[in-house]
Amino acid sequence: MILEIKNLSKTYSNGVKALNDINLSIGTGMFGLLGPNGAGKSSLMRTIATLQTADSGTITFDGIDVQQNPQALREVLGYLPQEFGVYPRISAEMLLDHLAALKGIDNKKERKELVEAMLQRVNLFKVRSKYLSTYSGGMKQRFGIAQALIGNPKLIIVDEPTAGLDPAERNRFYNLLSELGENTVVILSTHIVEDVSTLCSDMAVICLGEVMEHGHPLEVVKKMEGKAWRKTVSRNEVEQYRNEFRVIASHLRAGKILLHIYAETDPGNGFERISPNLEDAYFSTISSKVDLVTI
Ligand code: ADP
DSSP: OOEEEEEEEEEOTTSOEEEEEEEEEEOSEEEEEEOOTTSSHHHHHHHHTTSSOOSEEEEEETTEETTTOHHHHHHTEEEEOSOOOSOOSSBHHHHHHHHHHHTTOOOHHHHHHHHHHHHHHTTOSTTTTSBGGGOOHHHHHHHHHHHHHTTOOSEEEEESTTTTOOHHHHHHHHHHHHTSOTTSEEEEEESOHHHHHHHOSEEEEEETTEEEEEEOHHHHHHTTTTOEEEEEEOGGGHHHHHHHSEEEEEEEETTEEEEEEEOSSOOOTTOEEOOOOHHHHHHHHHHTTSOGGGO
16 A cells, blocks of 8 residues: 655645645655645645645555545545644534544444544543533544544544644654554654654655655664764854854753754864764755754
8 A cells, every 4th residue: 555646746826836846655654744834744735635736746545546536535534634723512422423424334333332442542531522622732632533543544644743732642642643553554744853753664854845855764864874963062152153064953951052063074173973863864954955043
C-alpha cells in the first residue's frame, strides 16, 4: 500500500504558491511531514484528504486516483484536522455513533460495541456522555483520534496534532499514535521535531512548498554528520555570529547562549564539532531557504 504524490502544485488565488512540484512516495507506517509554519503542510494534507484540489499533478493511494475518485478515498481515510472549529454540544459517544453510521456500520449493536471499544482505547470511556464542548485540549485531541480511527481507515492523516498540548498530554497522544497498525499509512504533519524523532520511520522536510529532504530520520541526520558545530557565546555577540555563520539553533544556558552552526569545514573561532541530532539537521535544511530568526 503506497501513497504516491507526483508533480503536485497549488497556487492560491492571492498568488501564494503553497505547493511547488511535490513528489513523495509514502509506504505503510508512520511518516512525518516536517516544516515551519507556512511551509505548505496543511495545503498538502487537505489536498490528499480531498478537501481541496491541486492545480496540477496526481495523487494515488492503493490503486485509487484521489482527484478523479475522491469518494473512494474518503471511504478509507481517517483525518484529524488541525482545527475542528467549534466543538458541539453533543456527547463523544453520540457523535462517534453517528460517524460510525456514516461510515456504513448499520448494525446498532455492532456500532455500540465498536464505539465503546474506541472510547476505551483513547481513554475517554468514563467521560463518554459529557458534551465535547466541555473537554480539555488533550481530551479533544484524543476524541479527534477516535473519530479518525473509526471504521478502520487505511490512510490516516494527522495535521499538527501536538500543538497546544502539555507534555503529559503529548506523551499520551504519542502512545496512542504509536499503537496504530503497521498496515496503515499514517501521515503526521508537524513543525515539532520531537514528534518526528519519537514516532516516525520515514519523513520529509518541506519548506516554501518544496520537498527539501526525504528519508529515514537517521539518514537525514547522517547527512549532517561532521557539519554541526557549537560554541557558547554571550548575548551581545549573537548578532555578530549570525552575520558571520549559518546559525541553526541557539539555546539559553545559564544566562549565556549556546549556538549551533552549520559549516562544511572547521569554522575555527573556538567552535567544537558535535554529533548532530534531527533538530540540527532540520534547522540546517530549512535555514538554506528561510531566515530562522523569524520563525
Ligand atoms: P503550513 O500548514 O505548513 O503552516 P499552509 O499550507 O497552511 O502551511 O500554508 C502555506 C502557504 O499558503 C502560506 O503562505 C499560507 O499563508 C498560504 N495559504 C494557506 N491557505 C490559504 C488559502 N486558503 N488562501 C490563500 N493562501 C493560503
